[in-house]
Amino acid sequence: MSRVRGLKVSNNKQRAPALSETARAIPTEVKDPELVARRRRQIVDAAVKLFVHKGFHKATTREIAKAAGFSIGTLYEYVKSKEDVLYLVCQAIHLEMERKLRLRLEHMGTGVQALAAAIEVYFIVCDQMSDHILFIYQETKSLPKDSMRFVLAHEERITGIFKDLLQRGVADYSLKPLKKSEIELLAQDIAVLGHMWTFRRWSLAKNFSLEQYIREQRAFILGVLA
Amino acid sequence: MSRVRGLKVSNNKQRAPALSETARAIPTEVKDPELVARRRRQIVDAAVKLFVHKGFHKATTREIAKAAGFSIGTLYEYVKSKEDVLYLVCQAIHLEMERKLRLRLEHMGTGVQALAAAIEVYFIVCDQMSDHILFIYQETKSLPKDSMRFVLAHEERITGIFKDLLQRGVADYSLKPLKKSEIELLAQDIAVLGHMWTFRRWSLAKNFSLEQYIREQRAFILGVLA
DNA sequence: ATTATCTATAGATCTATAGATAATGC
């Protein structure tokens, strides 16, 4: 039931994006929600390792159940299909990524210095999560269409962090003026150049340490803004 | 048997990379090499479509044989395993990519204009081969290790096209001086920004046409060189 | 009589579920 129109609605509802926007509900046979959360954490922890190591198709549901510490029958009380497990894993990876970023980027100012710092933080997090980012690139395609929507939306939220930073910098004149499309593209470029360190490591590592990679890429990006 | 030291060795051997460096030999039961080439072309044509559409793991060897126009038994006279088919497909994609690029980039000069033109050509080719590039990103991991080596080497050859262009531009002073590592990184960045159009299309297409994408990315890249 | 192709299937999986069992709380 809604309150009288015009009255202020609870802040919570307005600010925090509802879970339904950022996560897809996966049906379960088990009633206790806390147990569901705990078991699914076990499933995700086990599956992340197996998927990253062997790939989605070569890891079996039996292995996942075993690594999670229960039987195959129990696994299927908490998910409807193997693809549900894939979705849970992709979601967990993105949440972890976002958590790490927001933790280190809170109360960030604007301007060139802030952007430089944000790029460094982001690239370091990409390095820490190399295997997981690579996995997302390789297996997003195996998700059912509606799960995929949520995973791609998460990717846009991460790009959005850089868009905000650029937008705010332009708004308060701490960065040079940029067209809307330039902001959009630069934000996506930054996101991708972080990923690049993960999916081109086999080649980049011949010539660059992470520190060097960050330094030189950051110089290129800031060069565009100068 | 080698000739006398100091004498010039055949140009062919020096210039054209031997097939053994760019391609892995796949064993076959069939004697006639021309027939092998023709059948493998059929296999690749059929498999490319199926793999790109359904992914490597969901396409079956039966389907591939059928789409190629012969039976499953015949398929296995021309390859030893399904992974051999994957390798042939990856190789065909890279050869097609390189063919298209070299065709359009022959007799290219140096300097900013030449680089701008090369970027445009490359991005257009990436657009034409979107599905195939995406497929390489997703399924290279499914290759046996030694096949993977060849596929990654091909990727480096394509990056090498841009490295050459930058190197020559720096050497003849038509570009500003660049450190070796800057050339390496810029070349990789260009390669990846072309791929980005394929693996971020779902997001980029909301704001950019291909022409716009090329124009703005190119401006960023050339901005770094100014 | 050699080479290429086809049919039929062995053998090995793997996902998902049905029905039996154990644990929990009243």
Add this chain to the structure above:
DNA sequence: ATTATCTATAGATCTATAGATAATGC
């Protein structure tokens, strides 16, 4: 008696090969 878990397996694949058949060239 309700909830969670386990065991056992149905059912559906899918890769790769063995052995039979057809085509080719001498």
